[in-house]
């Protein structure tokens with residue numbers, strides 16, 4: 023790098039030697055050829071040294087990008103729900119792509135410009151002082167502090183404005199994801215124009231923010247040109263005077279002007295560098311903000327959880343936000359190994375929340391659930407999650423084959439085991455009918471499967487997990503009553519899971535449970551077996567009659 027900068031400033035010195043030789047009339051053909059050959063050698067060496075160090079610098083920048091992206095992904099995979107409430111998906115995508123690119127640019131291009139500019143400038147100024155005149159150099163550099171002042175002033179503004187611009191890109195990306203994700207609803211409700219308008223507003227906002235950054239950026243170059251023009255005038259005046267006074271040669275004076283011309287590029291780069299560095303600082307803060315963010319679920323406990331024998335909730339309260347509305351309000355529930363528990367109740371009564379908190383999805387409020395008589399937090403979170411298989415309301419399927427989706431449940435499962443799980447979830451016949459069988463691609467989020475098929479695939483995946491606790495959160499809502507019954511029977515007879523928790527709006531799904539609890543506004547209002555509950559006045563009985571009438575009507579309509 024030092025060598026490259028030295029090479030870059032040396033041709034001007036050769037020019038000076040040639041001019042002085044011409045003026046002194048002692049330029050021989052041989053020395054002219056020597057000068058020319060030196061020029062050629064310098065050009066070749068300059069090319070080689072620059073190419074080599076630029077390559078290494080940019081390789082380093084790509085390494086940094088790789089490292090950052092891997093760190094971000096590892097962090098995302100460790101984080102729980104509160105983290106994803108704080109950062110939207112579009113925002114996380116922007117930070118792991120755009121901001122990482124800016125960081126790479128800062129380290130690669132920025133460092134290159136920084137080293138190049140500072141070394142190059144130092145050498146040019148040294149050459150001005152040593153080979154021409156320190157007085158002339160000082161005089162020529164007098165206007166530079168003005169430049170430094172403005173570069174610093176505008177540079178700090180770039181940081182703030184670029185952060186805003188990146189935030190607006192994050193917002194825009196989140197909007198794209200949401201619209202693409204919900205495009206069916208958008209079309210079904212005829213909201214295309216409205217959504218387009220909303221999106222245009224976001225794009226416009228992002229554009230305005232980026233325009234502000236560009237406007238700040240565009241101020242640097244004209245200022246540098248003006249400051250350098252002043253330097254030219256100063257140095258030309260004093261330079262001519264020094265030549266007239268015979269203090270410096272004409273060659274020295276001309277080479278000084280060439281040095282000044284050479285300063286233009288590093289000065290412009292310096293302006294650009296400030297801009298790049300400020301953008302890099304803003305992006306680094308945005309990346310670091312995500313890397314430092316926690317979901318507040320990390321616990322110091324190190325106790326190994328070997329088996330789950332019992333689960334207890336004792337006067338358990340919970341709210342999502344600190345001091346927020348009580349979602350679970352004094353739950354008492356004892357579950358023993360071998361039991362199937364049904365959880366029913368009005369929508370929004372806290373069923374999903376209760377199941378989530380069994381897996382420590384959100385930070386606990388005050389009380390903690392107990393596993394085997396010990397507080398849940400005394401066990402390693404990893405162990406706890408490994409023992410629980412969950413089929414949530416909103417199933418997640420990956421844009422891969424049916425086989426690959428199933429293997430998420432157990433990566434070592436044989437095809438035979440996959441078929442067994444599919445059979446238990448009553449999906450085997452559907453898959454057999456598909457041309458590619460287990461190798462059928464399910465499309466993004468399982469788009470090529472029906473609602474019921476998606477549910478049953480998630481179910482089969484959970485069956486493969488060989489967990490000790492199986493949670494079905496309204497996981498059978500999209501299958502017909504007969505299939506539902508077969509699945510529930512399989513669950514009771516064929517699956518080795520010790521504890522099953524079934525949330526359902528259809529009472530038939532929980533009728534075979536050992537214990538059913540009815541939740542209402544976070545409280546257990548009724549509990550008992552299906553038989554006991556249908557004979558007790560209350561929500562369960564009302565719901566049972568209501569659903570029976572509905573089933574009877576459906577039956578009549580069919581016949």
Ligand SMILES: Nc1ncnc2c1ncn2[C@@H]1O[C@H](COP(=O)(O)OP(=O)(O)OP(=O)(O)O)[C@@H](O)[C@H]1O
Nearest residue numbers: 342343349367368369370371372373374375376415
């Ligand atoms: N992540 C969350 N942050 C804040 N509040 C939430 C969150 N999830 C659910 N809630 C609130 O908690 C309450 C209980 O929701 P929950 O999903 O547990 O009910 P549910 O009984 O499972 O409902 P459904 O039968 O409709 O699925 C609701 O009022 C809901 O608005």
